Amino acid sequence: MSDATTNATQGHLLGRTQVEDLFIVPAFALVAALIIGTVVMLATGVTLSTIGQSYVALLRGSVGSVNAVSETLTAALPLILAGLGLALGFRAGLFNIGAEGQIIMGGLAAVVAGVALGDLPKVFALPGALAAGALVGAFYASIAGWLKAATGAHEVISTIMLNLISYRLLDYLLRTPLIQKEGRADPISKSVPDAAELPKLLTFIDVNLRLHAGIFLTLVMVFVAYWLLFRSKLGFEFRASGENPIAARVAGMNASLTIVLAMAIAGSLAGLAGANQTLGVLDRATPGFSAGIGFDAIAVALLGRSHPIGVLFAGLLFGALEAGGRQMQVDAGVSIDLIGIIQSLVIVFIAAPLLVKAIFPWGFKRSGTP
Amino acid sequence: MTVLLDKARQRQTQVTGFILLALALLLALFLAPGAVGDATFRLSRPNDVWPVPNLIVPGGVFVYVASAFMAFLGVRLFLSGGAKWAPLILGIGLAVAVAAFLVWATAGKSFSLTGMLQASLVRAVPIALGGLAGVLSERVAVVNIGIEGMLLAGAFTGALVGSLAGGLAGLAAAVAVGGVFGFALAALVVTYRMDQIIAGVFINLFVLGVTSYVSSQVFQEYRALNNAPVFRAIEIPILSDLPVIGPVLFSQNIFVYGAFILAGIATYYLFHTRHGLRARAVGEHPRAADTLGINVYRTRYINVTVAGMVAGFGGAWFTLGSVGRFDEGMTGGRGFIGLAAMIFGRWHPVGALLAALVFGFADSLQQKLALLGTPIPSEFLAMAPYIATIVVVAGVVGRARAPAADGKPYVKE
Numbered sequence: 011m012s013d014a015t016t017n018a019t020q021g022h023l024l025g026r027t028q029v030e031d032l033f034i035v036p037a038f039a040l041v042a043a044l045i046i047g048t049v050v051m052l053a054t055g056v057t058l059s060t061i062g063q064s065y066v067a068l069l070r071g072s073v074g075s076v077n078a079v080s081e082t083l084t085a086a087l088p089l090i091l092a093g094l095g096l097a098l099g100f101r102a103g104l105f106n107i108g109a110e111g112q113i114i115m116g117g118l119a120a121v122v123a124g125v126a127l128g129d130l131p132k133v134f135a136l137p138g139a140l141a142a143g144a145l146v147g148a149f150y151a152s153i154a155g156w157l158k159a160a161t162g163a164h165e166v167i168s169t170i171m172l173n174l175i176s177y178r179l180l181d182y183l184l185r186t187p188l189i190q191k192e193g194r195a196d197p198i199s200k201s202v203p204d205a206a207e208l209p210k211l212l213t214f215i216d217v218n219l220r221l222h223a224g225i226f227l228t229l230v231m232v233f234v235a236y237w238l239l240f241r242s243k244l245g246f247e248f249r250a251s252g253e254n255p256i257a258a259r260v261a262g263m264n265a266s267l268t269i270v271l272a273m274a275i276a277g278s279l280a281g282l283a284g285a286n287q288t289l290g291v292l293d294r295a296t297p298g299f300s301a302g303i304g305f306d307a308i309a310v311a312l313l314g315r316s317h318p319i320g321v322l323f324a325g326l327l328f329g330a331l332e333a334g335g336r337q338m339q340v341d342a343g344v345s346i347d348l349i350g351i352i353q354s355l356v357i358v359f360i361a362a363p364l365l366v367k368a369i370f371p372w373g374f375k376r377s378g379t380p
Numbered sequence: 381m382t383v384l385l386d387k388a389r390q391r392q393t394q395v396t397g398f399i400l401l402a403l404a405l406l407l408a409l410f411l412a413p414g415a416v417g418d419a420t421f422r423l424s425r426p427n428d429v430w431p432v433p434n435l436i437v438p439g440g441v442f443v444y445v446a447s448a449f450m451a452f453l454g455v456r457l458f459l460s461g462g463a464k465w466a467p468l469i470l471g472i473g474l475a476v477a478v479a480a481f482l483v484w485a486t487a488g489k490s491f492s493l494t495g496m497l498q499a500s501l502v503r504a505v506p507i508a509l510g511g512l513a514g515v516l517s518e519r520v521a522v523v524n525i526g527i528e529g530m531l532l533a534g535a536f537t538g539a540l541v542g543s544l545a546g547g548l549a550g551l552a553a554a555v556a557v558g559g560v561f562g563f564a565l566a567a568l569v570v571t572y573r574m575d576q577i578i579a580g581v582f583i584n585l586f587v588l589g590v591t592s593y594v595s596s597q598v599f600q601e602y603r604a605l606n607n608a609p610v611f612r613a614i615e616i617p618i619l620s621d622l623p624v625i626g627p628v629l630f631s632q633n634i635f636v637y638g639a640f641i642l643a644g645i646a647t648y649y650l651f652h653t654r655h656g657l658r659a660r661a662v663g664e665h666p667r668a669a670d671t672l673g674i675n676v677y678r679t680r681y682i683n684v685t686v687a688g689m690v691a692g693f694g695g696a697w698f699t700l701g702s703v704g705r706f707d708e709g710m711t712g713g714r715g716f717i718g719l720a721a722m723i724f725g726r727w728h729p730v731g732a733l734l735a736a737l738v739f740g741f742a743d744s745l746q747q748k749l750a751l752l753g754t755p756i757p758s759e760f761l762a763m764a765p766y767i768a769t770i771v772v773v774a775g776v777v778g779r780a781r782a783p784a785a786d787g788k789p790y791v792k793e
Contacts, residue, residue, distance in 0.1 A: 050590065054597050105577050161392045163774040166525060166577065167723075170716045171766040171773075182759035308581060345596040350589030358582040362574040 031363070036313065038370045039359030040327075043352045050351055056344060064342035071337020072330035078337070080212055080221040084291060086329025087224045088113070088283035088303045093310035093321040094235045095151075095279030100316040101239060102272035103252035108154055108169025109280040110304025111176035116147030116281020117288040118180060120206075121199050121295045122189060124288075128203030135205035140227070140285050147281015148274040150176070155273025159266035165273070173304070181297055191294070199295040208290035222290035231279065235318040238275070248272050280304065306332075309357045328353065393466045396775045397457030400473040404450035407443055407480050414755075415439035417488030425494070429621040439487030446480035470775050474768075478745065485754045496748050497628045497741075501636055504733075504740025505701065506531060506711070508639045509694025510718020511725060511732035512646055516687035517562075518727060519650060520680045521663040521785035525580025526565050527691050528715025529587035534558045534695020536591040539706035542608030542699065550608055551696050558692015559685050561587070566684040570677050573789045584715075592708045599706070610704045611635070635693075635701040639733065642690060646729035659683055663783035666790040676790050691715070713766070720769040727782060735772070742768045 044065075051061050072082050092109045099106040123142030127135040154172055157163040183189055184197035191200050208227075212219035239245040250258040251268045259265050283303060288295050310328050314320030335349035359366050419442075421435040453473045457466055482491075510527045517524040534554040542550025561583055568579040599606040611633045620630040650656040661669040662679045670676050699706050717739050724738070725731025746761040754761075 050593065054594060056597075107581070157770065157774045160395055161774040163770070164723075167716055167720055167773050168770050170713060171720075171770045174713050174766045175763045178759040178763045182757050305585065309585070312578060345593050347589055347593035347596055351586065351593055352589075354582055354585035354589050357578065357585065358568070358574075361578040361582070362568060362572040364572045365568070365574075368572075 031315075035363050035366050036356075036360060038366050039356050042359050042366070042369060043355035046355050047348055047352045051344060051348065060342050060344065064338045064344045067338040067341035068331070068334035070334070071341075072334035076212075076215060077219060078333060080219040081333035081336070082326070082330045083225060084220045084222070084329070085332040086325045087228045087290075088286050089307050089310045089328050089332075090228050090322055090325030091231060091283035091286055092280045092304055092307035093314060093325050094231055094318055095276035095283075096307055096311035097314060097316040097318065097321050098235060098239060098248065098279070099272055099276040100311060101245075101252050102248035102268060103255060104155075104158075104269065104272055104276070105166050106151065106154070106169050106273065106276050107166055107308065108151060108172050108304070109276075109283070109307050110300050110302070111169070111173040112147040112151050112277045112280035113284035113287070113300045113304050114176045114180050115150040115284070116143035116277075117284025117299060118183060118189075118199070118295045119143050119146035119281070120285035121202055121288045124202040124206030125200050128205050130205060132205045135203070136208065136289070139202075139206040139289055140282065143281040143285025143288075144278040145281070147284060148278035151277020151280065152270050152274040155270040158273075159269045177298075180295070184295065184297065189295075197297050201294050202289055206289060207293070208286070220291060224286040224290040227282065227286065231282065232318050232322050235279070235321075239318065244271065280307070283307070306353060309353050312357050313360050392775070393460070394458050396466060396470045397454045397459075399771065399775070400450055400454030400457060400470065400477075402454075403473070403477050404447045404454055407447035407450065407477065407484075411480065411484040412440055412443040412447065415443045415484040415487040419483045419486035419488070420490035421486065421493040422490055423494055423624050425492075425627070428623060430623050432623040434490070435493065437483050439483055442483045443480045446476050446483075450476055450480075467775065474771070478741075482745070482749075485749050485752050489752060491748070491752060494624050494627055496744050497624070498632075499744035499747065500737065500741040501628060501632060502702075502740070503743040504736040505635045505639050505697050506694045506714045507718045507721050507739045508643065508733045508736035509635075509690055509697070510715045511721035511736050512639075512643060512718075512729055513562075513687040513691035513694070514719050514722035515650075515725075515727055515729050515732050516646060516690060517565075517684045518722065518786055519663045519783055520659050520683040521666065521783050521788060521790075522566065522569055522680055522684050523576040523580065523787040524565065524684070524687060525577055525719070526561065526583030526715075527580075527687075527718055528711055528713065529580075529584035530558045530561045530688050530691035531695035531698070531711045531715045531718075532584075532591055532709070533561055533587045534692035535698035535710060536587075536594070536695075536706050537692070538696035539606050539608045539699040539704070540594075542696075542704070543605050547609045547611055547700055550700055551611075551693070554696035554700070555689045555692045558695060559689040562685040562688015562691070563681065565688065566681045569789065570680050570684075573791070576787055576789075588709060591706070595706060595708055606706055608699055608704045610702065611700055633701055635697040638693060639736075642693075643729045643733040646690075650729065660783070663785055666785050670790075670792065676792070680790075694718075717765060717769050720773050723782075724772045738772075739765055739768060 048061055051064070071078050073079060092113060096106055096109055120139045120143035124135065124139035127138045130138070150172065154165050154168040157168050158165050181197055184199055189199050191198050208222040208224050210220065210222050211225070212221050239248065247258065247263050247268050250261065251263060251265060255265060284300065287299060287303070292299055306328055310324045311321055313327070314322070314324035331349050331353065335346040338344050339346045417439055419437045419439050421437070423435060424431040450473050453469050457469055510531055513527050513530065514524055534557060537557040538550045538554040541553035565579055565583060568574045569576045595606070613631050613633050614637070616630040620626045622630070650660060658669065658674045659679055661674060662676050666676045695711070698710050718736065721735035721739055722732045724735035725733070742765040746764045749756070749761050750758045
């Protein structure tokens with residue numbers, strides 16, 4: 011608060027503390043995570059030259075070529091979409107860990123709808139498939155929301171259980187005749203017909219570039235989420251319930267409805283992330299197609315400070331780490347699981363600014379006692 | 381405020397009543413017609429010292445009676461609203477449902493009940509120890525979402541050190557590493573005042589990352605590093621010869637005995653010692669505890685570190701207590717189920733242990749049912765423990781009271 015008034019009186023766009031919060035802390039967090047990543051590699055017997063090689067590969071694989079940038083964006087899209095949903099939940103005081111399950115259910119629903127609508131023209135088939143993904147994701151998430159509103163069941167536990175249930179449900183559904191690919195015995199869905207696919211955008215440069223039209227969907231959703239959160243009445247209610255549930259209730263807001271709606275919207279965004287994967291990248295659903303995106307998206311939402319624009323940049327960073335990590339595995343033979351370690355360290359340093367300030371005293375205002 | 385609370389409780393009771401009623405209908409309509417013939421439950425193994433005859437239950441009759449009884453309980457709950465005994469009634473109702481289900485699945489076949497109970501106890505171990513770790517840290521008001529990660533760290537360390545230096549060394553190392561993560565959680569939330577949920581999620585992701593990285597980077601190449609000895613069952617003389625309870629209770633490995641002993645010690649510590657009283661005071665009202673001269677920060681550090689050690693011990697079960705080999709993400713959500721057990725067990729060590737036995741039962745039930753060859757797809761059976769967790773958390777939370785300061789950081793004035 012005092013920071014905002016200081017800004018207003020001095021005419022700055024961003025206050026000192028905000029600069030620290032938005033730029034210096036994340037930058038140091040990334041540096042610290044990379045340093046510890048190096049230590050982990052050294053501890054597992056990776057030589058120094060290989061470590062150097064792997065960080066070069068990380069950079070090359072994420073921004074080093076047109077293909078690398080395309081891969082970075084492709085990996086970033088579902089992270090941003092699901093991250094937006096989680097961010098909305100965090101703002102409403104809901105710690106939704108269930109994006110993974112919502113991605114699975116939404117992605118699968120998009121495939122099913124896509125197959126069903128495959129004979130229609132693209133203007134119907136594609137939006138229909140996307141809507142199915144969003145709706146089913148919203149429904150799956152609102153189970154946890156309803157349980158919390160009706161019984162007080164903590165959403166952390168119920169969303170994790172819903173994730174575990176969704177894995178089994180996916181395995182089962184992929185073997186049902188409606189969904190399973192004809193003539194296959196293993197769990198794999200039918201292919202998404204062309205009419206329901208998100209079109210590839212850069213095939214005129216190189217047919218292997220995977221970037222698809224989901225990027226437009228993602229950008230639109232970033233602005234929708236921003237508008238919803240900061241410009242709409244519903245978003246105000248989300249934020250009010252998140253910051254002070256008792257005050258929100260006294261002010262006449264319906265706490266139960268807010269919880270269910272916040273979960274449903276979060277779920278619809280995660281469902282879109284799933285649809286984005288099945289309609290844009292994978293072309294089908296297979297066991298484990300969610301690939302941990304729902305968990306990485308938690309980190310993205312936290313890193314982006316639960317702000318849609320922040321989530322956009324955090325998603326791009328994590329997409330770059332993902333794409334670069336694959337290159338790292340190919341070039342230097344270092345397991346891509348290292349990226350998981352680096353991502354978790356980024357979260358801890360972001361979430362504990364005091365820790366970062368203790369390790370890196372430079373760049374912070376001296377008197378800034380928290 | 382009390383009116384609001386009563387209303388919420390009433391609605392919750394109605395929801396649980398509705399669930400019971402729905403289950404009763406499912407049993408009567410779908411299961412009962414299929415339960416043809418007698419269900420034979422084997423209680424003794426062929427070479428037991430004191431054999432016991434088999435338990436034989438007529439299938440169809442039992443399922444109809446069970447569903448009628450559940451419908452009665454469900455209607456009672458639905459109408460009474462906020463009944464004092466609602467959790468107990470829910471528990472009884474679910475137990476009857478499970479029994480009916482088991483009879484239906486076994487109708488016309490035979491099934492080793494003793495074997496399933498023994499497996500239940502074994503499978504309850506990581507959940508019980510996870511729940512116990514949860515009790516120890518939440519009693520000092522630190523929410524511990526990181527138990528899953530601590531279990532995984534214990535499993536990994538147990539396999540690695542166990543392969544190099546033998547089982548006991550592996551167990552000690554697993555406990556130590558669990559303690560390190562407990563200490564790390566305490567440091568993050570107490571000293572650095574990080575959000576407790578985020579800190580726990582970090583520990584989960586970090587441990588998952590490190591263990592997956594090492595197992596794909598190192599274990600793939602050096603398989604000898606991931607081949608630990610397994611602790612064998614210790615037969616307690618005479619007692620282990622008793623029918624049914626002998627094999628179930630007295631012929632288990634140190635992890636099962638350890639879980640029971642630790643639950644006992646934790647109960648004594650929390651409710652019968654000076655330090656336990658102080659710990660609970662810190663969890664209920666840290667400001668008052670501080671005023672009385674209790675060091676809030678130190679108490680939290682110690683309890684959360686010990687909780688980590690308990691979780692590390694529980695984690696070692698996955699490798700040293702069962703297969704001797706570490707696999708990526710092998711804990712499969714047991715830490716979170718442990719948290720549900722803690723809530724179900726009302727933040728009491730013995731309660732958490734009993735709740736864990738229920739989950740262990742659900743877990744071994746789904747495994748044995750898959751062997752019996754029921755028409756239910758195995759994927760749905762595998763969901764059973766998770767659905768049970770949701771039902772429990774939804775049906776019991778709100779009644780059970782968490783420590784008052786749970787999840788809140790304390791800033792010394």
